[in-house]
């Protein structure tokens with residue numbers, strides 16, 4: 204898959220909650236090629252913006268329209284500047300980067316928390332609602348706009364919240380063991396490391412194949428600078444090019 | 458096609474352009490092949506190689522800083538044997554000179570790496586002397602002129618390739634280090650490596666990088682690099698490869714005017730991966746626009762007496 208650089212106009216900036224936004228970019232060539240689980244590396248073009256690119260999983264594509272969406276949460280300087288972008292602004296997009304999810308699941312459960320749900324949204328759109336359920340872990344009910352986003356693409360959306368304001372009280376682990384008895388042949392998970400580690404462990408006990416999407420601070424995104432390496436079961440792995448999606452059995456560092 | 462205006466011959470290397478990919482920022486070149494036609498690059502300097510594979514540092518390895526970044530990769534690399542067997546053959550399918558950047562934890566290791574890489578397909582060796590000397594309490598080889606000279610001599614004795622010594626800027630007197638490397642037989646100098654720095658997360662009260670300290674690079678260090686090239690150019694008879702924060706064609710020209718015969722691009726590859734391609738085109742345009750008959754005419758123009766201030770050119774004119 205060829206990596207490309209596109210100057211991408213901002214086509215939509217939509218607030219999803221106080222700190223989470225959906226950004227639509229016109230990047231036709233990347234949108235045509237990108238697979239669920241792959242990411243794009245974005246550089247701000249306005250003077251005074253961040254020097255480095257920042258990685259974001261692709262949350263949706265419209266191949267005919269030539270657009271891709273990311274869903275981001277404001278956590279620091281880069282994402283703060285992202286919120287100021289409006290139609291007429293442009294960013295530079297490098298992609299598609301990394302290895303995406305294996306799409307061979309027959310019945311999949313997607314388990315995500317926070318913006319880890321973004322790449323899973325794209326995955327659910329590709330797998331389709333007849334094969335796919337999602338388990339959404341949130342802090343409070345305000346994060347549950349995710350339910351609306353997933354609705355068209357999944358059979359069931361299971362929900363947990365830390366404070367019990369929506370769905371089952373607790374983390375995704377409060378309901379996962381029960382769900383794993385329901386015949387899923389594949390679990391895909393993306394979110395905070397402790398969540399993914401717990402999910403992967405549970406899947407191992409039940410002998411269900413599990414894919415995880417890892418994160419580490421990245422500079423190049425191309426496998427050149429070795430900012431993002433981690434120790435795999437058999438070899439050193441670069442998260443940006445060997446991942447970000449790995450079989451959970453390959454991962455030793457969370 | 459690259460214009461012959463950019464041709465650069467130095468230290469026995471025949472380069473199509475004076476633009477080199479800096480070590481550690483361009484992988485083994487192949488990673489960039491989708492975005493930069495490698496045959497248009499002057500040379501690819503590969504990630505620092507050691508005798509055996511190295512895993513590098515734990516924890517967060519890079520962080521952005523104002524107009525730059527800190528890195529503490531810890532010289533992770535697959536080792537020379539893996540490089541020779543699996544990477545070099547692929548890189549050789551591209552028509553681009555390969556510079557092997559090497560490091561060791563002892564003088565013997567430097568010598569052994571140089572010997573292992575003395576093979577077809579490697580055009581030159583660049584010695585990273587910013588590595589900690591394990592036997593001398595971890596002080597970098599590159600901070601003491603005598604130790605640096607020993608490393609250079611050991612490498613020279615174990616290779617037939619041109620040897621480039623890459624200087625550390627974390628010294629009081631860069632000229633003393635440059636002269637020591639020259640006297641020890643170095644065929645060229647690269648400068649600068651990264652400047653030691655640190656960033657603290659005030660929320661966690663801890664340094665951000667797993668290694669605590671890291672090397673500063675990017676536009677923030679450019680004025681330091683230009684100053685060091687300018688100083689060293691007036692005191693050595695060997696050519697210089699200037700680097701540090703180069704991102705625009707103006708920066709390439711500035712580095713050359715300060716006395717660099719070639720210019721390496723590092724951090725810019727990470728945030729704008731097609732930088733080398735853009736710079737090649739723009740440097741060509743610069744030569745045409747400024748009516749210079751070849752890019753090498755620019756070298757040393759900012760020195761007090763132009764090229765006359767550079768012993769490198771005085772020597773050339775005598776022979």
Ligand SMILES: Cc1cc2nc3c(=O)[nH]c(=O)nc-3n(C[C@H](O)[C@H](O)[C@H](O)COP(=O)(O)OP(=O)(O)OC[C@H]3O[C@@H](n4cnc5c(N)ncnc54)[C@H](O)[C@@H]3O)c2cc1C
Nearest residue numbers: 257258259260275276278279280281282318321419420421
């Ligand atoms: C493969 C991958 C996919 C990602 N997908 C999404 C996504 O879909 N939505 C989303 O909101 N976020 C995503 N992220 C995280 C996103 O890159 C960071 O939130 C963003 O870079 C923060 O930058 P900042 O300056 O706003 O915050 P900062 O204050 O700089 O950092 C906040 C947090 O983001 C991390 N971070 C900062 N810079 C980088 C970087 N260059 N690479 C990786 N992590 C970084 C920091 O370590 C810290 O944990 C993804 C990260 C990776 C590695």
Ligand SMILES: Cc1cc2nc3c(=O)[nH]c(=O)nc-3n(C[C@H](O)[C@H](O)[C@H](O)COP(=O)(O)O)c2cc1C
Nearest residue numbers: 479480481505528585649650674675701702723724
């Ligand atoms: C991520 C990273 C890794 C690097 N690795 C090496 C290395 O292995 N060997 C070396 O001699 N220099 C290494 N360097 C230093 C660069 O080659 C260059 O000297 C320095 O970054 C200054 O140039 P720049 O500002 O253009 O990046 C590295 C720099 C960075 C940013």
Ligand code: FES
Nearest residue numbers: 424426428429443
């Ligand atoms: S981010 Fe540079 S190697 Fe992964």
